[in-house]
Amino acid sequence: MGTSGKIDNCQAGMFLAYASGAGRALIDRELYLPTVWTEDPARRADARIGEEVRFATKPAFARAMLERAVAAKVPFRWVTGDEVYGQDPVLRGWLVDNGLSFVLAIAAERRVGPRGQNARTLAAILPDRVWEVRSAGDGAHGLREYAWALVMLPGQVDGFDDALLIRRSLVDGEQAYYLVHTPIDTPLVDIVRAAGARWAIEETFQAAKNEG
Template sequence: MGADGTVDEVHRWAAGLDALHARIGGYFRRSEPRRRVMEYLCGLLAPLERKNGWTLAEQAGELCPDGMQRLLNQADWDADAVRDEVRGFVLEHLGVEDGVLAVDETGFIKKGTRSAGVQRQYTSTSGKIENCQLGVFLAYASTRGRALIDRELYLPTSWTEDPARRADAKIGEDVTFRTKPALARAILERALDAKLPFRWVTGDKVYGHDPVLRGWLAERRLSYVLAIAPKYRCGPRGQNARTVSAIPPEHVWETRSDGDGAHGLREYAWALVSLPGERDDGFNDALLIRRNLADGERAYYLVHAPAGTSTTEIVRAADACSAIEECFQAAKNEAGLDHYQVRHYPAWYRHVTLAMAAAAHLTVVRTTTGEGRGWS
């Protein structure tokens, strides 16, 4: 690439960040936090090994982290309003009518016991029980790209039922215990209220196993492809998903490539099995099965979609389940999503929201330069 191309890219990068800052700047009433949030975003986007108060302050030419910590802990600004602007920024650049909303949680490994929501609990981030916080997130995926647009911190009952811990972590009295599927529903309700353009909702097993969430989606006539475990019972006589997957004959399986993975080309065979139950709303329920052609491993999804929806479209929606995992990886590696050193409940939302903004900026820049990876 020539020097002019590099300069142009830098200008586009800076102009895009200026536009994003202008968009959220109005929610910082005073000039000092308004200026500092720009420094915070620049630090999150800088090639730093760790992106915490100290390193962000050093990147901004400051001698101590007090200003960065004040931005997260004491400054007067509304993290939810900024979140809404980040969502609008993403939709402005990535929004399409057949977009996908993907919900999932990710873990934030922590030491100690004072960070809001921390306890020993299972996290898919490491695949085991860790001392960690869990955040439930929503990603928007389209043919143009994918980005995180909403977030909620999961608070176990060890926190919600302990007044002393709540007070220490500045957890408001209005915050109650909610399961991860309940947090997902709250996030999805906000997406509906904002009138996001989308056609599908996807999610991992935690959400696929929850009948309340699935019922809520069905009541709103929303199509979904939600992962379930092999032992989850969904068949006409109470059979589990693994048993139902033996029903389709070999000729109905459709083979699709999912692109290059860590060990070469990933190819899967897919089959769709109708599930029992009469509906009068024009929707059908089905079990989608994915079989890895390399090792035979299978994955299972509950599908709720309008009658006549093609298997190809359903498979495309299932493919988008991986979009949020890619968002987590990018936001952590490139925008410091998990690099924070804050304990208070509101401060977690502030850092995570700004990291989402930084990651969204990178996605949009890549989209405009043709380097982004969309869902297809």
């Protein structure tokens, strides 16, 4: 979702993107309505919003779309998304319960370490030898190469590991952090590729704009 740079009337759409080696496409969508809309009878009446429509968080919409994808037997290995989804324990719990692998962004301040360390602190104490330069896929200007590190977190669930994935820019050292839930012994290259698939939504939107 982009911004107009000013106060404006708009619709906030949520989309589920499907990405594979053969291409990418938007396969589902929901209209996000904030509480200023769902709790205002006059606005609801003017916009003809049905009584069945209630406020839902973005992670709740994400789960609904994923449930529909699972029910439709859409074949996929990974779920990825930004911090809005990574910070939601209900969505993460549903993914774990359904045996789905994920790479979800989290904030640097998120506490994930065995001693209560946050993601930034864990990254800071890692030795140089654990970092690997990998590409997260093709970008507009070539391969998106970063340094990556994977820190295993305590506990395993039915053959799955939990881990913290850290991405570090080779240009300015800026870092990003992800919670990972994946089958034991999944190669780093596969996890990095899944993290890079998050750009599928932005790239699909850009392609659609270019077609307009």
